[in-house]
Amino acid sequence: MAESRSDGRLPLTILGGFLGAGKSTWLRHQLHMGRFGGHHVLVNEAAETPVDNLLLAGAGRITVLAGGCACCAGLPALLAALRAICDAASGRQAGQVAGVLLETSGLADPGRIAAAIAGDPVLVRRLAVARVLVLVDGLHCGPQLATEPLARAQIEAADELILTKPMQADPVTLARLALTLRALNPAAALSAAEQGVPVPLPPEDGLMPFDLPPLGAGEPILPYRLDVGREDGWVALSTWLSALIQARGEDIVRIKGVVRTPAGRLLLQSVRRVVQPPEILPDDNSVLAGPPPEEGVIVLIGRGMDADRLARSWRRFGT
Numbered sequence: 333m334a335e336s337r338s339d340g341r342l343p344l345t346i347l348g349g350f351l352g353a354g355k356s357t358w359l360r361h362q363l364h365m366g367r368f369g370g371h372h373v374l375v376n377e378a379a380e381t382p383v384d385n386l387l388l389a390g391a392g393r394i395t396v397l398a399g400g401c402a403c404c405a406g407l408p409a410l411l412a413a414l415r416a417i418c419d420a421a422s423g424r425q426a427g428q429v430a431g432v433l434l435e436t437s438g439l440a441d442p443g444r445i446a447a448a449i450a451g452d453p454v455l456v457r458r459l460a461v462a463r464v465l466v467l468v469d470g471l472h473c474g475p476q477l478a479t480e481p482l483a484r485a486q487i488e489a490a491d492e493l494i495l496t497k498p499m500q501a502d503p504v505t506l507a508r509l510a511l512t513l514r515a516l517n518p519a520a521a522l523s524a525a526e527q528g529v530p531v532p533l534p535p536e537d538g539l540m541p542f543d544l545p546p547l548g549a550g551e552p553i554l555p556y557r558l559d560v561g562r563e564d565g566w567v568a569l570s571t572w573l574s575a576l577i578q579a580r581g582e583d584i585v586r587i588k589g590v591v592r593t594p595a596g597r598l599l600l601q602s603v604r605r606v607v608q609p610p611e612i613l614p615d616d617n618s619v620l621a622g623p624p625p626e627e628g629v630i631v632l633i634g635r636g637m638d639a640d641r642l643a644r645s646w647r648r649f650g651t
């Protein structure tokens with residue numbers, strides 16, 4: 333099963349992309365199809381309450397690094413985790429690990445991660461960055477490219493770009509996005525995938541890429557944790573979250589969390605103002621990948637929020 337390179341180094345695939353671009357959804361499908369078999373999957377989330385691993389039950393070996401973005405505050409933890417995976421791959425798991433797949437947090441610049449690995453005297457001899465895959469949100473990427481330096485940096489760092497959510501996006505906008513991506517990173521392979529399944533890109537004839545303004549540094553995007561508690565508060569919670577998303581959808585880039593409801597445990601997700609139907613999680617934690625979910629906690633990722641004000645607003649609404 334082992335697939336290490338002829339120089340003995342383990343191949344590392346970095347899977348990046350902006351908040352909510354569809355990294356876990358895409359990876360879930362690849363694992364289901366048997367791609368990345370034998371890979372150790374390493375999932376990084378900026379928030380302390382990890383959720384993405386819940387979608388990755390198909391991963392044989394999984395490590396979750398939560399509570400810090402792996403290209404900045406969480407970089408030492410990432411490098412330590414990669415060293416531990418390399419040690420295990422050449423020790424007790426010898427011959428069993430085909431490679432490493434790192435799903436970055438949506439706040440990470442994959443280029444910085446690749447550079448940090450190349451600059452690490454231990455890892456550079458044991459791990460080789462094989463491919464940087466960056467998923468680009470076909471629905472939300474247009475405004476992101478106009479305002480978020482990170483979204484552009486992620487695209488520039490890619491060997492391969494995959495446009496997600498193509499079936500929800502307007503074909504002309506999607507084609508213009510494809511042209512814009514080709515202009516930002518002409519060397520990267522470009523394709524589209526709906527829920528991880530490849531689909532053709534729309535025709536680009538006669539269309540122009542989007543004009544991208546020069547960007548300065550904006551206010552940082554940060555994770556906020558909100559304890560929402562009780563099972564009987566589910567209806568109030570969904571109403572409160574809908575109102576919050578409508579009012580602050582430009583600032584709140586991402587919401588995710590697991591709540592207990594009379595119907596079971598629900599995985600909640602939204603990206604900007606698009607709220608996904610909740611996914612029911614099995615009650616048996618042993619069939620889920622990685623650490624068991626923390627119930628009754630919602631992670632909001634965005635800018636300009638005040639955790640105390642959010643908590644007060646929810647308490648007032650939920651009681």
Ligand SMILES: Nc1nc2c(ncn2[C@@H]2O[C@H](COP(=O)(O)OP(=O)(O)OP(=O)(O)O)[C@@H](O)[C@H]2O)c(=O)[nH]1
Nearest residue numbers: 351352353354355356357438496497526527601608
């Ligand atoms: N329609 C559609 N929805 C998608 C697709 N990919 C992802 N989604 C939805 O977009 C939301 C975010 O998807 P995730 O896979 O969790 O995104 P992510 O990039 O891992 O998110 P972060 O780790 O928070 O940055 C979820 O509600 C998904 O169901 C797609 O190809 N089509």
